[in-house]
Amino acid sequence: MSDNPLLSLGDSYEVLINTLKTQLAGIYPQQLVARNTVLLPQGDVQRYGYLIVEGVLGAIHDDIDGGQKCKEFYFKNELALLFANWMTSSPAFYQLKVINEASVIKVPLTLFEQAQYQLIKQQLIAQQLIFKEAKEAFLLLNSPEQRYCYLLKHKPH
Known part of the structure; x- marks a missing residue:
């Protein structure tokens, strides 16, 4: 990696997600979802x-020519959510699709309008901003070889 200090790429997200999981326990069940299922068209x-x-x-x-572009992948202990579309109540630019069979908790976004979830909502938005900044720094401040080596070592999935 470069000599530039980098923010972690999503690693601090797990504590927040575990807090959310604890609050949702018993309210929203886990669902097993098959590969290629589109959760959000x-x-x-x-x-x-x-x-x-x-x-x-x-x-x-x-795209209209039948091609696909992948914005990002979401893994265990992450919240799959299109933040910009959520915050603006706009139509999704992307579909959310199951790549590998998944066990998920389907979380209604109206939940975050309730008073007891406002802090978690703020933390989710702050964490997303930090992650985007970390990803930008990672891409801009490291060579392709450095990025590849980092991902092999720290993010093998």
Whole structure:
């Protein structure tokens, strides 16, 4: 890696997600979802986030020529959520799709309008901003070889 100090790439997210899991326990059950299931169709308004207990989800854009572009993947102990579309109540730029069979907790986004979830909502938004800044620094301040080596070592999934 470069000599530049880098923020962790999503590693501090787990504590926040575990807090959310604890609060949701017994309220929203885990669901097993098959590979290739589309949880949020592209163009729909997002009403749910998906807390991943196991498996992999992706945010994928289908273009008019039949091609696909993957924005990002979501892994265990992450909340699959399109933040910009959620914050603006706009149609989803991407579909949320199950890449590998997943066990998820379907979380209604209206939950975060309730007083007892306001702090978690703020923390989720702050964590997303920190993650985006970390990803930007990671991409800009390291060579492709440095990024590749880091991902092999720290993010092998």
